Amino acid sequence: MIEVADLTKRYGSTTAVDGLTFTVRPGAVTGFLGPNGAGKSTTMRMIVGLARPTSGSARVNGHAYADLRAPLQEVGVMLDGRTVHPGRTAWGHLMGLARTHGIGRARVQQVIELAGLTSVARRRVGGFSLGMTQRLGIAAALLGDPPTVVLDEPVNGLDPDGVLWIRGLLRSLADDGRTVFLSSHLMSELAAVANRVVVIGRGVLLADDDIDALVTRSARDGVVRVRSAEPERLGRALAAAGATVRPVDGDLLEVTGTDAGTVGALAAELGVPVLELGTVAGTLEEAYLDLTADAVEYGGTGARAAAGDRS
Numbered sequence: 001m002i003e004v005a006d007l008t009k010r011y012g013s014t015t016a017v018d019g020l021t022f023t024v025r026p027g028a029v030t031g032f033l034g035p036n037g038a039g040k041s042t043t044m045r046m047i048v049g050l051a052r053p054t055s056g057s058a059r060v061n062g063h064a065y066a067d068l069r070a071p072l073q074e075v076g077v078m079l080d081g082r083t084v085h086p087g088r089t090a091w092g093h094l095m096g097l098a099r100t101h102g103i104g105r106a107r108v109q110q111v112i113e114l115a116g117l118t119s120v121a122r123r124r125v126g127g128f129s130l131g132m133t134q135r136l137g138i139a140a141a142l143l144g145d146p147p148t149v150v151l152d153e154p155v156n157g158l159d160p161d162g163v164l165w166i167r168g169l170l171r172s173l174a175d176d177g178r179t180v181f182l183s184s185h186l187m188s189e190l191a192a193v194a195n196r197v198v199v200i201g202r203g204v205l206l207a208d209d210d211i212d213a214l215v216t217r218s219a220r221d222g223v224v225r226v227r228s229a230e231p232e233r234l235g236r237a238l239a240a241a242g243a244t245v246r247p248v249d250g251d252l253l254e255v256t257g258t259d260a261g262t263v264g265a266l267a268a269e270l271g272v273p274v275l276e277l278g279t280v281a282g283t284l285e286e287a288y289l290d291l292t293a294d295a296v297e298y299g300g301t302g303a304r305a306a307a308g309d310r311s
Helices: 040-047 090-099 105-114 130-142 160-175 187-193 211-218 231-240 260-270 284-291
Strands: 002-011 014-024 028-033 055-060 075-078 148-152 179-183 196-201 204-210 224-228 244-249 252-256 274-279
Touching: 002 040, 014 040, 014 055, 014 196, 014 204, 028 040, 028 160, 028 187, 040 055, 040 148, 040 179, 075 130, 090 105, 090 130, 105 130, 130 148, 130 160, 160 179, 160 187, 187 284, 196 211, 196 284, 204 211, 211 284, 224 231, 224 260, 231 244, 231 252, 231 260, 260 274
Parallel strands: 028 179, 028 196, 075 148, 148 179
Antiparallel strands: 002 014, 002 055, 196 204, 224 252, 224 274, 244 252
């Protein structure tokens, strides 16, 4: 378990993290989201002892990271998979880490196979692609078979097979009762693997919730999509009943101010055939954009409009 309590980090007059409080629990994959400059990396660095909080605390399995007697066996960390000496082989890098904790060669071989690096284990890391380096970083994070795993952008640089591999790996770790905490900018990938999400902006907590609940709350409230054989006639009747109707494409209407049941009942009363009827579902990306609309520090002009901003 990871427990963050009133965590604050200031650099001179700049507050990078401002009073964050949240808990990352075992048995789930928890995503960590926020715009560039939101304080995600600083928070993760404080959790694993690479930065000292100005105030507040971050604990892993009940202890500050610096107090862990065998950190590799308590929390597996990958904040930057490229921080490996380029002259070392993958095997040599992992063996060096293993010796610090009395971990045997068999476990090193096991994580090499788990990460799909068997064929390149004796090659120097300086010749690795970004995806191979990411795999090595994940192998190092799992070396001590830790109950808690912290990963920063683990999908970065992976090919489609690698993405499927990391999805399955993260889910299996959570299903095994471990605590999995990862940051990512790829909303579709996070939505595919995570159960919960923590969202921050400008160093402040914006959300800490189950993904389904977050998406449901931010969904386009009351937006009904109806495809009909007589869209103009149905649209006029809906407007006369007090709804707001927007033609979308040909025979498709978007309706607000009413619900899908009422739209269907009115269509039946008119004898208008309905080809499609449903409420618009939200997405994690939409929920994220809504939450962070006022917290983007490095947004390009019109960028959110191009992405379908609904604020």
